[in-house]
Amino acid sequence: MYTRLDRAQPYALGLFRIVVGLLFACHGAASLFGVLGGAMGGGSIPAGTWPGWYAALIQLVGGTLIVLGLGTRIAAFVASGSMAYAYFKVHQPEALSPLQNGGEPSAVFCWVFLLLVFTGPGSLALDRLFARRSDAEPSEDRTHEQAPAVAA
Known part of the structure; x- marks a missing residue:
């Protein structure tokens, strides 16, 4: 049965994606640039440091x-x-x-992002805007091609 809540699902998923992505990007910005509390108490991670700098870059770019x-x-x-x-x-x-090792944020982000892999972005996503544009563009003109021969 289709309910009113079902109609809101793409918007709720889109809002969920935006909030989680923003939190993830903030972690990356904090680590890379020392903003928003910085990496481990105020500094930034030196460029190229494995694995922290690369993780922060994934967080910033991926979150964005x-x-x-x-x-x-x-x-x-x-x-x-x-x-x-x-x-x-x-x-x-x-x-x-995770409660003992401090890995709760990593575990939660891992599963949240895996969920987005399968659900997609929901509404309010640039992917959907570009998909609509490509669907609206006319396809190549194929009127001059010959029809393939049909075997009798």
């Missing part, structure tokens, strides 16, 4: 793409993978439980 709804599924896939890597390489060796 997710906020805009541009290449959402691909950006979310990369972001999910980076958070899985963060959890298993950084947090999990300390303890198995």
Whole structure:
């Protein structure tokens, strides 16, 4: 049965994507530029430092793409993978439980982005705008092509 809430689903998903992407991008900006509280207490991560600088770059770029709804599924896939890597390489060796090892944000971001891989961006996404434009553009003129021969 189709309810009124079902009609709001694309908008709720779009808002969810925007909020989560913004939070993720803020983590990246904090780490790369030392803003919003900075990396580990106010500084920025030196460029090229493995894995922190690359993770922060993925957070900033991926989060921004997710906020805009541009290449959402691909950006979310990369972001999910980076958070899985963060959890298993950084947090999990300390303890198995995310509550014990401080890996809750990594685990939650990983699953949230994996969900976006499968649901897509929802409404309010640039992907949808570009998809509409490409559908509206006329296809190549094929009136001069000959029809293929049909075997009798």
